[in-house]
Amino acid sequence: MTQLRLDPLTGRWVVVSVERADRPQAFQARCLPVQTDLDRPCPFCPGNEESTPPALETYGASGRWLVRVTPNLFPAFVGDNPLVVSHLGPVFTQAGASGIHEVLVLSPEHDADWGDVSEEQAGLIMAAIRDRIEEHSSHPALRYSQVIVNAGREAGASIEHPHGQLLGMPFVPRELADEQAGFARYSGNCLLCTAVDAEEMAAHRVVHADDRVLVVCPFWSGMPFEMLLIPRAHDPHLYRAQPRDLAAVGRAIRTSISLLRHRIGDVAYNVVFHSAPYRASGPYHWHVHLWPKITALAGFELGTGVLINVVAPEVAAGELRAAVAVS
Ligand SMILES: [Zn+2]
Numbered sequence: 093m094t095q096l097r098l099d100p101l102t103g104r105w106v107v108v109s110v111e112r113a114d115r116p117q118a119f120q121a122r123c124l125p126v127q128t129d130l131d132r133p134c135p136f137c138p139g140n141e142e143s144t145p146p147a148l149e150t151y152g153a154s155g156r157w158l159v160r161v162t163p164n165l166f167p168a169f170v171g172d173n174p175l176v177v178s179h180l181g182p183v184f185t186q187a188g189a190s191g192i193h194e195v196l197v198l199s200p201e202h203d204a205d206w207g208d209v210s211e212e213q214a215g216l217i218m219a220a221i222r223d224r225i226e227e228h229s230s231h232p233a234l235r236y237s238q239v240i241v242n243a244g245r246e247a248g249a250s251i252e253h254p255h256g257q258l259l260g261m262p263f264v265p266r267e268l269a270d271e272q273a274g275f276a277r278y279s280g281n282c283l284l285c286t287a288v289d290a291e292e293m294a295a296h297r298v299v300h301a302d303d304r305v306l307v308v309c310p311f312w313s314g315m316p317f318e319m320l321l322i323p324r325a326h327d328p329h330l331y332r333a334q335p336r337d338l339a340a341v342g343r344a345i346r347t348s349i350s351l352l353r354h355r356i357g358d359v360a361y362n363v364v365f366h367s368a369p370y371r372a373s374g375p376y377h378w379h380v381h382l383w384p385k386i387t388a389l390a391g392f393e394l395g396t397g398v399l400i401n402v403v404a405p406e407v408a409a410g411e412l413r414a415a416v417a418v419s
């Protein structure tokens with residue numbers, strides 16, 4: 093049986109093809125190498141700090157950095173100008189891409205990604221993300237920070253050493269605006285506070301739970317083994333969250349990636365942080381998406397924006413929970 097399920101965050105329908113859900117073992121671990129130029133020294137390893145611009149911030153007590161933030165050498169957004177839109181013709185509209193683009197080196201260890209780091213390290217990474225978003229928010233021309241981690245070539249990583257990116261943007265991107273509209277449209281209390289209660293009640297899509305955070309394969313999952321990490325403490329803004337909630341989310345990301353790896357192998361994935369635009373006052377609840385890259389977006393998905401998920405989230409969550417037993 094195939095079902096349509098509504099993603100209340102974005103307002104989009106997803107297709108869940110339940111009859112194919114008994115074949116998740118068809119997924120392959122990734123095989124494409126991230127870096128082909130293996131002779132080049134890694135710019136993010138300790139000792140090679142000169143190959144990046146000077147650090148904006150480092151974390152770690154003993155003089156040896158554990159997390160490092162630097163400007164991106166090839167920024168997509170740069171400069172402090174407000175968004176000025178010019179019309180060059182009836183259908184040609186452009187604006188300067190001012191903003192901030194930074195690299196977040198997650199660890200001094202070249203081979204340890206977020207699934208391998210210590211609990212303390214996971215907490216430091218989240219503290220760095222919080223601090224940078226707060227700094228971005230002080231720029232009057234900027235409105236929103238997008239924080240991402242791409243791991244694996246299939247997920248867009250071009251450097252193997254585990255790292256993320258922090259982008260301060262002069263506009264609110266479409267995905268965020270859609271989610272803001274989803275929160276505003278929801279007639280109950282908070283959409284994600286309600287999702288926490290409802291998913292815990294249903295129980296079979298829960299991957300991990302502790303007293304600060306819930307990880308589920310959400311009811312409306314558009315991709316196999318997609319996970320949503322929701323802090324229990326309601327706050328629209330990541331950068332205003334309590335340190336203990338940030339640390340708990342950092343640990344939950346570590347657990348989720350580790351479970352995914354136990355279940356599927358060395359899979360590429362994207363971690364996406366969603367937080368309200370700095371000065372937004374409408375309803376929102378910050379959260380983290382974990383999207384494993386195990387199926388390709390093809391013509392139908394690109395042409396319609398409709399995702400077809402071949403693994404029901406109920407099955408995916410069950411398999412991830414089972415991976416705990418063997419981890
Ligand atoms: Zn490295």
Ligand SMILES: [Zn+2]
Nearest residue numbers: 282285326377
């Ligand atoms: Zn909430």
Ligand SMILES: [Zn+2]
Nearest residue numbers: 101271366381
């Ligand atoms: Zn989101």
